[in-house]
Amino acid sequence: MKRALISVADKSGVVPFARGLEELGYEIISTGGTHKLLAEAGIKVTKVSEITGFPEILDGRVKTLHPAIHGGILALRNEEHLSQLKANRIGTIDIVAVNLYPFRETIARPGVSLQEAIENIDIGGPAMIRAAAKNYQGVIVIVKPVYYEQVLAFLREKGDVDQETRFKLAVEAFSHTAAYDSMISRYLAGLQGEVMPDSLAWAGEKVYDLRYGENPHQKAAFYRDIMPVRGLADAEKLHGKELSYNNIIDAEAAYLLVQEFAEPACAIIKHTNPCGVALGENVGEAFAKALAADPVSAFGGIVAFNRVVDRETAQKAAELFMEVIIAPGYEEEALAFLRSKKNLRILRLENGLKPKLALRTIMGGFLLQESDNEELTPDSLQVVAGEKPKAEEMEDLIFAWKVVKHVKSNAIVVAKDRATVGIGAGQMNRVGAARLALEQGKEKCRGAVMASDAFFPFKDTVELAAFYGIKAIIQPGGSMRDEESIAACREHGISMIFTGIRHFKH
Numbered sequence: 001m002k003r004a005l006i007s008v009a010d011k012s013g014v015v016p017f018a019r020g021l022e023e024l025g026y027e028i029i030s031t032g033g034t035h036k037l038l039a040e041a042g043i044k045v046t047k048v049s050e051i052t053g054f055p056e057i058l059d060g061r062v063k064t065l066h067p068a069i070h071g072g073i074l075a076l077r078n079e080e081h082l083s084q085l086k087a088n089r090i091g092t093i094d095i096v097a098v099n100l101y102p103f104r105e106t107i108a109r110p111g112v113s114l115q116e117a118i119e120n121i122d123i124g125g126p127a128m129i130r131a132a133a134k135n136y137q138g139v140i141v142i143v144k145p146v147y148y149e150q151v152l153a154f155l156r157e158k159g160d161v162d163q164e165t166r167f168k169l170a171v172e173a174f175s176h177t178a179a180y181d182s183m184i185s186r187y188l189a190g191l192q193g194e195v196m197p198d199s200l201a202w203a204g205e206k207v208y209d210l211r212y213g214e215n216p217h218q219k220a221a222f223y224r225d226i227m228p229v230r231g232l233a234d235a236e237k238l239h240g241k242e243l244s245y246n247n248i249i250d251a252e253a254a255y256l257l258v259q260e261f262a263e264p265a266c267a268i269i270k271h272t273n274p275c276g277v278a279l280g281e282n283v284g285e286a287f288a289k290a291l292a293a294d295p296v297s298a299f300g301g302i303v304a305f306n307r308v309v310d311r312e313t314a315q316k317a318a319e320l321f322m323e324v325i326i327a328p329g330y331e332e333e334a335l336a337f338l339r340s341k342k343n344l345r346i347l348r349l350e351n352g353l354k355p356k357l358a359l360r361t362i363m364g365g366f367l368l369q370e371s372d373n374e375e376l377t378p379d380s381l382q383v384v385a386g387e388k389p390k391a392e393e394m395e396d397l398i399f400a401w402k403v404v405k406h407v408k409s410n411a412i413v414v415a416k417d418r419a420t421v422g423i424g425a426g427q428m429n430r431v432g433a434a435r436l437a438l439e440q441g442k443e444k445c446r447g448a449v450m451a452s453d454a455f456f457p458f459k460d461t462v463e464l465a466a467f468y469g470i471k472a473i474i475q476p477g478g479s480m481r482d483e484e485s486i487a488a489c490r491e492h493g494i495s496m497i498f499t500g501i502r503h504f505k506h
C-alpha cells in the first residue's frame with residue numbers, strides 16, 4: 001500500500017486532498033493537529049507516533065525526526081535500500097505534503113518575543129521536505145496547497161506523477177526551504193543589528209511574471225521580499241492593466257520623492273527622474289505647479305501624491321496622459337473619474353514607507369547598502385557665502401535639496417516657490433547638468449535657488465548660475481576648490497549653503 005505523510009501548519013485544502021489520496025488507496029500518516037483535523041473529517045489516518053513507536057515530545061519539537069519516517073522517505077527504490085528498510089521494518093513513504101510553521105506571520109506581529117519567534121522555526125518540516133526533494137525520483141513532495149489538485153489529477157489520470165513534474169516539485173521544495181531559512185537568518189541577524197552578514201541570504205516570493213523587462217526582449221518577474229516588510233508589492237491596484245517593469249521602478253521613485261514632504265506634494269517622474277515636483281496648499285495646487293515645471297516631459301509620466309486625491313485634481317490630472325498614478329487614497333468621485341481612463345494604472349499605497357536597505361546586482365555579485373535616508377538638520381546647514389537666506393528662500397533651498405536627492409547624478413535642481421523650475425539629470429559633468437536645468441527654466445530662474453547633489457569641482461557652475469539670476473545655492477561642499485566657488489558667489493551676490501551631506505544616485 002502506498003503511503004502519504006501529511007503534516008501541515010496551513011491546513012487549507014488539506015481535507016479534500018487527503019480524501020482524494022484515500023480514495024486512490026493511499027494510507028495517510030499525520031502529525032498531531034493534522035491528524036485530528038483529518039480524523040474529524042472522517043478520513044482514515046495513522047498517527048506518526050504509531051509509525052515511530054515514539055510519542056511526539058518536547059512540545060512538538062520532535063515529532064517526525066525518526067528513522068522510521070526519514071528512512072521511508074530517503075530510501076532509494078533499489079533492492080539494496082529496500083532490503084535495509086525491510087530488515088528494520090520500515091515502510092516507504094511515497095508522498096510528503098508538508099508546509100512550515102508560520103515564521104513570517106509570527107515575526108510580523110508587533111512586539112513578538114524572541115522565544116515566540118524561535119518556537120516558530122520549523123525543524124522537522126524542512127528535514128522531511130529536503131529529504132523528499134532529494135529523493136524526488138521515489139517521492140512526490142508538495143510544499144504548497146496550490147499543488148494538491150495538480151498532483152491528485154496526475155494520480156487519477158495516469159496513476160503516477162511523471163519524473164519531470166516530480167523534479168519541478170523538488171526544485172520548488174528546495175527553493176521554499178532556502179527562502180524560509182533566509183528569513184530566519186535575516187530576522188536573527190537583524191536582532192543583532194547585523195545587516196551585512198558574511199553570507200547574504202535574501203529571498204523573494206514571486207508576485208507575478210512581467211510581460212517583459214526594461215525592453216520587450218528581456219524576460220522579467222516581480223518579487224516581494226520574503227521578510228514581512230511593506231512596500232510596492234503591497235500597493236493596491238484599483239484600476240488598469242498590469243504594471244510593467246518600468247512602471248514599477250518609476251512608481252517607486254515617484255512614491256519615495258513625495259514621501260520627503262510633510263506638505264501636500266506632487267511628483268511627476270520619467271525614467272526614474274522627476275520632471276516636475278511641487279508643494280501646494282492642496283494636491284490640486286501641487287499638481288498644477290509640478291505640471292507647469294515641464295509640461296512637455298510630463299507626457300506619459302508617473303504621478304505621485306502624498307495626500308488623498310480629490311475629484312478636481314483627478315479631473316485635471318486626467319487631462320495629462322499618465323501611465324500610473326500613486327497616492328495614499330482617492331475620493332470616491334476622483335476614483336470613478338480616473339477609472340474612465342483605460343490605460344491608466346491607479347495605485348493606492350499608504351504614506352510613510354521607507355526602505356532601509358538597497359540591494360543591487362552587479363556582474364557576478366551584489367552590492368548592498370543602507371538606503372539614502374540621511375536628513376538635513378538645521379545644524380548641518382552652514383552659510384559659507386552671501387547673506388543668510390530669508391525664511392522663504394530657505395524653504396526653497398531645502399525643497400530643492402530634497403528633490404535633488406532623487407535625481408540621477410550629476411544632478412542639479414533649480415526651484416522657486418516650492419516648485420521645480422529646471423532639472424538637470426544624469427550628466428557626465430556638473431556644469432552640464434546645471435546648463436540643462438537653467439536653460440529649461442530660462443527667465444524663471446531669476447530669483448530662484450539651485451541645489452546640487454555633490455560639490456562643485458570648479459567655479460563654472462556658480463558663474464553660469466549667476467548669469468541666469470540664481471539667488472542662492474545649496475550643495476554639500478568639500479571640494480579642494482570650494483574657495484573658488486565661494487569667492488564667485490560673493491562676487492555675484494549669491495548665498496551659498498553647505499549641507500555636509502552628499503546625495504549621489506547611480
Ligand SMILES: NC(=O)c1ncn([C@@H]2O[C@H](COP(=O)(O)O)[C@@H](O)[C@H]2O)c1NC=O
Pocket residue numbers: 007008009010030031032033034035060061062063064065098099100101121122123124125126
Ligand atoms: N519536530 C518535528 O519533528 C516536526 N515534524 C513536522 N513538524 C511540523 O509540524 C507542523 C504540523 O503540525 P500539526 O500537524 O501538529 O499541526 C508542520 O508545519 C510540520 O512542518 C515538526 N515541527 C517542527 O519542527
